[in-house]
Amino acid sequence: MNKRAVNDVLLGNLAFTLVTILFISGIFIVIQRSGSGITLDEQVYAKQIALIIDKAKPGMEIEIGLDKMNKIARKKNYLGGIINIDNVGKNVNVKLVNGEGYNYGFFTGNNIIWNIKGDIKGDCSIDRECLILEILENE
Secondary structure, three states, X not given: OOHHHHHHXXXXXXXXXXXXXXXXXXXXXXXXXXXXXXXXXXXXXXXXXXXXXXXXXXXXXXXXXXXXXXXXXXXXXXXXXXXXXXXXXXXXXXXXXXXXXEEEEOOOOOEEEEEEEOOOOOOOEOOEOEEEEEEEXXX
């Protein structure tokens, strides 16, 4: 066997091994993320917020406690924004760990002004963050 054929076989085996390792690593990451229940939590919270937005009427102001979501995010060492509401794309994104999070659409034509505050009226206080949704009629 000549030297070139040996090099081709070694290079082919090396490429196959690297692709296999990358594939198995990717599957492991997906299984680990799904097995932790984080994906399900992101789905549940995104869908609940979207349903609240769809049911809300113009002029309403809604406060949603974020205690459970913050606890999960802190447990997973995630310090970024956990909620994003996009009026143009009409979707809610909940992210409890690093990654894309979970997007869920809403259907209302109303404008949603949202903010996360810790020192407001009602049940929210310095120790407790809340998502504030203000529903305005679309102009």
